[in-house]
Amino acid sequence: MFLLLLVLIQSSLGSHSYFQGVELLSDVNYTQGFSVIPACFVNPDACAKGPQFRLYNPFSTAPNASASWQMAQWDSHSNISTNGTFVHDGKIEGMQWLSEDKRFILFQDSRLQISVNGYHEYQGKYRTPDEPWVALLIQQSIGKSAGSVSLNQVTELRWNLDIQLLYMDQHIQPGYNPNIHAGQFPLYMTIQNLSPGDPDYGKYFWLGICLYDDRFPMSPLYVNGDKGTGALIYQPAFSNFANVSVQNGSIVHVTGNMMPFVRLGLEAAVERGFLNSTDLSKYYVGGMNIGWEVTGLNNGTIEIGNFSLKQYTAQNPKSYEFNQDGDTEGWKLAFNSNASGSNPSNGKWILSLPNEYSYVSSPEVMIDASVVKKVIIRTNYNMLQLHWTRNHKELFNKNDRFRSELENDGKCKEHILDLSNHPHWYGIVRRFRIDSVRQDNTTDFIIDYIRFSPS
Numbered sequence: 001m002f003l004l005l006l007v008l009i010q011s012s013l014g015s016h017s018y019f020q021g022v023e024l025l026s027d028v029n030y031t032q033g034f035s036v037i038p039a040c041f042v043n044p045d046a047c048a049k050g051p052q053f054r055l056y057n058p059f060s061t062a063p064n065a066s067a068s069w070q071m072a073q074w075d076s077h078s079n080i081s082t083n084g085t086f087v088h089d090g091k092i093e094g095m096q097w098l099s100e101d102k103r104f105i106l107f108q109d110s111r112l113q114i115s116v117n118g119y120h121e122y123q124g125k126y127r128t129p130d131e132p133w134v135a136l137l138i139q140q141s142i143g144k145s146a147g148s149v150s151l152n153q154v155t156e157l158r159w160n161l162d163i164q165l166l167y168m169d170q171h172i173q174p175g176y177n178p179n180i181h182a183g184q185f186p187l188y189m190t191i192q193n194l195s196p197g198d199p200d201y202g203k204y205f206w207l208g209i210c211l212y213d214d215r216f217p218m219s220p221l222y223v224n225g226d227k228g229t230g231a232l233i234y235q236p237a238f239s240n241f242a243n244v245s246v247q248n249g250s251i252v253h254v255t256g257n258m259m260p261f262v263r264l265g266l267e268a269a270v271e272r273g274f275l276n277s278t279d280l281s282k283y284y285v286g287g288m289n290i291g292w293e294v295t296g297l298n299n300g301t302i303e304i305g306n307f308s309l310k311q312y313t314a315q316n317p318k319s320y321e322f323n324q325d326g327d328t329e330g331w332k333l334a335f336n337s338n339a340s341g342s343n344p345s346n347g348k349w350i351l352s353l354p355n356e357y358s359y360v361s362s363p364e365v366m367i368d369a370s371v372v373k374k375v376i377i378r379t380n381y382n383m384l385q386l387h388w389t390r391n392h393k394e395l396f397n398k399n400d401r402f403r404s405e406l407e408n409d410g411k412c413k414e415h416i417l418d419l420s421n422h423p424h425w426y427g428i429v430r431r432f433r434i435d436s437v438r439q440d441n442t443t444d445f446i447i448d449y450i451r452f453s454p455s
């Protein structure tokens, strides 16, 4: 209940409040900085369990508390210094911490710039396949206390981040073997059995996205056991999450629903004997990490921003904002496969409807009608009709609909469809369809967003 209130209050600026899912990452703005695990190259066992040190966010006004974020510097030859210096990247001020092997900058707008100098770490000599490799990661545990619910209840589990490669020197020299020498920047979460009393309680697999790899423009599917943790790594192809390679050097927006890959990863983990059950009700998001894994002599810098992991359920569903150019978020226009301008751009989906039988239909959804009471559609049309269905097919019953009419002022406005007293608004809704009710056939139908609200 507390989470629900928080989410609604935050969103009530300017327009009707609406569900926005649950952010599973704690402290997305790094207000508490980072708790740093010491670099334990010299004496791994004694030092890894020793006290951690802290990097404080100098831009935060929040009272000091414990840090949600940890920094790990696995097998690095130096500890990052806690003595930061202010830097400015031309956009905004940041705090920089470094050592001879790495550099980490936290900017005031919550961007992170993460650098590893593999050449210096390995003293210019390639590591052998058996030697450990260097990493610089940030990580946090998630689990039930951070709001993760069992994955059978989750309709979407969505990463969002912007990532940019700022620098890469591969330092390729004699002895290079691409099978063992690389600079990678993966993003992982653990899908973990947190079902109390289960014999496999605590077991997990790694579900990853390889955001950057100096060997591949777009990393392919990778499924393999991880020596270090004895757990399966399931890493879908990067093309599922972005269309542009991070190697290109532009800011790449990475987003994608992990639920299909949770299922595929669990199947692979059971098939290969890493886990015993594919029952989603036992599994939760256990934790995550992101950062450099450097097995070669690579010297690289990557920046990330707008970092988020959202969990959506039937009781706290995703809205459809049409804010990514070209992405209809699974909605489609029926009877008009050739419509011009039929992909969202600049935050709006503009549709020229060819005839009176045209409508837009949703992807498969899961909306709990006992919790979701209003559907909010922002459009330029003053009349529209919403249909819904509880079946998985696109079969709509004529009783399951609601018509909305507003003043005809030609402007974009919110239709707030209050279904709380509608006799046919019940159960779990699986699909929607929106009919524009047209007075003329010359005006494009513009959809800005489709949102859901509890009241």
Ligand SMILES: *[C@@H]1O[C@H](CO)[C@@H](O)[C@H](O)[C@H]1NC(C)=O
Pocket (backbone or CB within 6 Å): 028, 029, 109, 110
């Ligand atoms: C994080 O910072 C961004 C931009 O400064 C702000 O819009 C957002 O509300 C902040 N998030 C939280 C949880 O404080």
Ligand SMILES: *[C@@H]1O[C@H](CO)[C@@H](O)[C@H](O)[C@H]1NC(C)=O
Pocket (backbone or CB within 6 Å): 056, 060, 061, 062, 063, 064
């Ligand atoms: C938090 O603690 C650090 C280290 O003691 C200190 O430098 C910083 O000013 C404190 N921040 C706040 C907001 O009190």
Ligand SMILES: *[C@@H]1O[C@H](CO)[C@@H](O)[C@H](O)[C@H]1NC(C)=O
Pocket (backbone or CB within 6 Å): 038, 039, 040, 041, 042, 043, 047, 050, 051, 076, 077, 078, 079
């Ligand atoms: C990093 O610091 C810890 C103490 O916090 C120390 O035990 C360790 O040896 C240091 N690591 C390196 C590589 O110097």
Ligand SMILES: *[C@@H]1O[C@H](CO)[C@@H](O)[C@H](O)[C@H]1NC(C)=O
Pocket (backbone or CB within 6 Å): 083, 084, 085
């Ligand atoms: C911290 O860094 C500043 C600037 O580089 C330097 O003047 C200062 O002596 C350093 N302090 C410590 C404790 O290393």
Ligand SMILES: *[C@@H]1O[C@H](CO)[C@@H](O)[C@H](O)[C@H]1NC(C)=O
Pocket (backbone or CB within 6 Å): 239, 240, 241, 242, 243, 255, 326, 327
């Ligand atoms: C990639 O581009 C296609 C076509 O423009 C689009 O449908 C898809 O959503 C894009 N995928 C991502 C992850 O941006």
Ligand SMILES: *[C@@H]1O[C@H](CO)[C@@H](O)[C@H](O)[C@H]1NC(C)=O
Pocket (backbone or CB within 6 Å): 217, 218, 243, 244, 245, 248
């Ligand atoms: C990289 O960028 C170029 C030009 O900007 C584009 O043609 C190419 O498709 C991009 N490559 C990938 C893998 O995204």
Ligand SMILES: *[C@@H]1O[C@H](CO)[C@@H](O)[C@H](O)[C@H]1NC(C)=O
Pocket (backbone or CB within 6 Å): 199, 200, 203, 273, 274, 275, 276
């Ligand atoms: C699977 O279950 C068996 C029997 O409970 C147990 O011995 C084994 O360790 C489990 N394997 C895994 C990978 O969890």
Ligand SMILES: *[C@@H]1O[C@H](CO)[C@@H](O)[C@H](O)[C@H]1NC(C)=O
Pocket (backbone or CB within 6 Å): 115, 117, 119, 120, 167, 169, 299, 300, 301
């Ligand atoms: C490594 O990269 C940093 C920038 O990230 C640069 O300042 C430094 O000179 C580079 N060092 C080597 C050995 O390439």
Ligand SMILES: *[C@@H]1O[C@H](CO)[C@@H](O)[C@H](O)[C@H]1NC(C)=O
Pocket (backbone or CB within 6 Å): 111, 162, 163, 251, 304, 305, 306
């Ligand atoms: C974060 O998102 C905002 C709004 O889309 C964008 O202006 C900004 O450039 C993004 N930040 C980064 C680091 O990409």
Ligand SMILES: *[C@@H]1O[C@H](CO)[C@@H](O)[C@H](O)[C@H]1NC(C)=O
Pocket (backbone or CB within 6 Å): 335, 336, 337, 338
């Ligand atoms: C779409 O356009 C193609 C080529 O112009 C045409 O062959 C096809 O019949 C059109 N489809 C529809 C549904 O209008």
Ligand SMILES: *[C@@H]1O[C@H](CO)[C@@H](O)[C@H](O)[C@H]1NC(C)=O
Pocket (backbone or CB within 6 Å): 354, 441, 442
């Ligand atoms: C609009 O409808 C009229 C009458 O049905 C038709 O003659 C006209 O061609 C239509 N215009 C467009 C742009 O579809």
